[in-house]
Amino acid sequence: MKTPGDPPHRFAYRRSPDQDVRSPAHHPVVIIGAGPVGLTLALDLAKRAVPVVLLDDSDCIGEGSRAICFAKRTLEIFDRLGLADAMVAKGVTWKTGKVFRGTEQLYAFDLQPEPGHKQPAFINLPQYHVEAALVAAVQAEPLVDLRWSNRLAGLAPRDDCGLLTVATPEGEYRLEADWVVACDGARSPTRGMLGLAFEGETFEDKFLIADVRMAADFPPERWFWFAPPFHAGQSALLHKQPDDIWRIDLQLGPDADPEWEKRPEVVRPRIEQMLGHGDFALEWVSVYRFQCRRLQRFIHDRVVFAGDAAHQVSPFGARGANSGIQDADNLGWKLALVVKGVSPVALLASYDSERREAADDNILHSMRATDFIAPRSPGERVLRDAALSLAASGKFGAAFVNSGRLSLPTTYSNSPLSTRDEGFHGGVAPGAAFRDAPLLASEGPHLWLSETLRDGRPVVLSYGGGRRRLGSAGVGVVDVPAVVQQRERGPLEDPEAMLPRRYALVDGDAVVLRPDGHVAARFHNPTREIVAAAVARLEGRAR
Template identity: 60%
Template sequence: MNTRKSLYQFGYRRCADQDRSSPARHPVVVVGAGPVGLCTAIDLAQRGVPVVLLDDADRIGEGSRGICYAKRTLEILDRLGVAEPCLAKGVTWKLGKVFQRDDLLYAFDLLPEDGHKMPAFINLQQYYLEHALVERAAALPNLEIRWRNKVVGLNRRNDGVTLTVETPDGSYAVEADWTVAADGARSGIRGMLGLAFQGEAFEDRFLIADVKMKGDFPPERWFWFDPPFHEGRSALLHKQPDDVWRIDLQLGPDADAKAEQAPERVLPRLRQMLGHDDFALEWVSVYTFQCRRLERFVHGRVVFAGDAAHQVSPFGARGANSGIQDADNLAWKLARIARGEASESLIDSYDLERSTAADENIGHSTRSTDFIAPRSSQELRFRDAALALARHTPFAKRMVNSGRLSLPSTYETPLSTPDREAWSGSAHLGAPLPDAPMRDRSGQPVWLLEALKGEETVLHVPNGQEPPAGLNVLVIGEDLVDESGLFAQRFDAAPGSTYLVRPDQHLAARWRYADPEAIQSASRRLRGLAGVTA
């Protein structure tokens, strides 16, 4: 049920490729104009790679769907030029509370320290995010979105892919050096290649509703085990923009999905939870979910991302956040390959890193689901014992799992150079850099992640040694001034400390003293050129 009409609709336009006698060839074709496909296309276009983005629909705005976007996702969106409108519209939050019945078990703070540009989380209806991404895409000269262009056929070759695309004017063919399948959980591309998911399906059903009302609830994440208004089940409440509130109610495995969406079933449940009927129902759905993924994300010149590659439960906001991190990992690698700056084997690191990240997310998601909806009497006893202990003991609070919230992945691959020294601080090898407030050469305030601009960068604290020539180098104290001392604290920086940062802002390697040969070697590994003579 959806009472909100589509907010944004886009017209079909005939493209030049449809009038060619032979198929046009493009460096990258992205299939699917959801958040993952849009982020991938924008990132590639910003890196100078022409992109065609195909989508079988002509609109966004069919229900709010995903709403929670984590700090790392916001940092990626900031690099893509869309964080500002999202922050302006979204509801910022960092506090969460977990209840059993009416009792508060504990509260948590997801970002207790200052000195970061982005907040811990914002809540924002997915259609607002998609609209901001579409507007950004429209501003890029080498990115073309083709609405109502449905991929109905695919032929793989060693040097690329030929796609058959169906439109209101008939079908046409287009060739791509690379195709990114970001076409969602029901991926048509996945079906055309005959690929199956591996993993687990859960039987429990959940009601998800968006309710418009004036409420006194603060902008926090509230989760209940066995609340008095929904006994024996779980419930979740989140605030969204426009006085809209997201409510999740566990229904159990035997619930009738169609019947539970009927107003005569939904409205009494909501009245019982809210204690009044002064609200309007905007969107409602009943869902089950799976925790599963493709065995491999890369199939020749076809690369899968987002829900087309992996699926998780919604607990912990891991779906859209992990999908956008797929795009963040993939785009710089495809761009380097397309520009001839990297070996094609670099794409194998996408498969390794993001399939490992998917396993991590699936593990967290499965454990959350088992805790929220125990599937055996043994699991239920463990859950109830943990909840009882959490009332009185700090250690048991860590055992309560109402959805471990999304965190970025740390990549442990051959692209990372092992630490040979002990380091303190919050910067970790293979993880995204912690942000820090800095000043540039002119004295203007700038954030560290802004200064990196999505490029491979060497950060160097001078000590008389010169970092290697030919790389993008930012010198701390000259190019960037650490007035607050937070960079030194978070990076355990001292004279001579040198850091190699990947284009996706993950820390690839670090040294106590600049070693030009070691830095050049690590940089070559980032391009998949290890062992190749310069």
């Protein structure tokens, strides 16, 4: 059985000059773990002119496809980092899902029913492809020192730094870092070294993941079955990946033996029963149990946790990798401001509160999906089956069915970085993630609102020509829909008025976007001083 992501995705160990000094070498930021979250954060910080040391105990990209579903919000983050175009071109784009009971289709759903977004609702792309693209980008960044086969062997947090002991094939050495960011996965050694509890729930049912290579004409959609005829009494999921690879998930039940279930002679008959033929090759097989857990706090002195090291959810809903990458997006700009001395350390408390809110949101949706897919009592199963029977009646019934609510960005409902607004009705409220919209260049290609975030600074959307009135150092202003000059790519306009409709703008309105695209403030006819105060608040500089 072939494993995708094997060589040539291996990387040689290289000795660092830090290993040749007596005193611990000092760095502003050390990241533990070169998975998607650690790589994204390292690349983001480098683009904000913050040097990073990135340690990974392996010498290769992780085996197997693992996470495959990458959401629109995550693709917008990757686009800001210059990676989304290649990922979308390689991946399988989709937005339609279908839910079945037995052979009957209960309903279908559209994850992006409105036009006018640069990125698709989802792409399916194996995690090793995403990691390979991130590694290549990181290796091209002179401010990132990526050290393979460097394992964190010890961590002593201090009030103003962290002291790390790092093990290599040539022995141990020490580092000192102003900030240590643990992106080292669900089994996080960093978390264990600090003795931190990972609180939550582990579910008993086990599920089989199988990636198979085959030629098939199934459409690029998410298909989910309750009680399919080929896997009676359980559930199943089918996703298309690039290169004729198909992801199949099969519910196994609580008593399944993981090692037995992974044997090819056991897996193949299950897949053959599903497909009705044996003309396929097994690429990767794994068995997992759902876990919904998180740390009580994501920041412990100078150690910050992100991704699976901070929180873990079941895979239904594609919330794991997407949430972790959005952790990096939330943390990157804040940590850069703190490292540069622009903002106080207290700004990072908003990372803790906002991403704990996101984790709780993801865990809630994940647990509800898990309870529906794998009922834990006869009573729960009766209610689930009643909901499935009702779903065939139309949209009302379909709302009760939960095959995994798919990943959406969390609205930070109580963010300390938001400025309260009054008198707005509709649109995108403070704390919510921005909604993209086209900005047509009359001389050149289309532009998108999401592209205005590439500069890594706050953006002000001004409806009614407030560019000169509101512009100030450190803030980009986009006039909507007035024609303005945007960098070197020509004037902007929005002939279909999608942007003012989506943000419920009237003449004189302004919307302040954070560097991560969440809305920070909305105003009617603001002055430059009012906008500057909102920017100071979102950067943690308000008094």
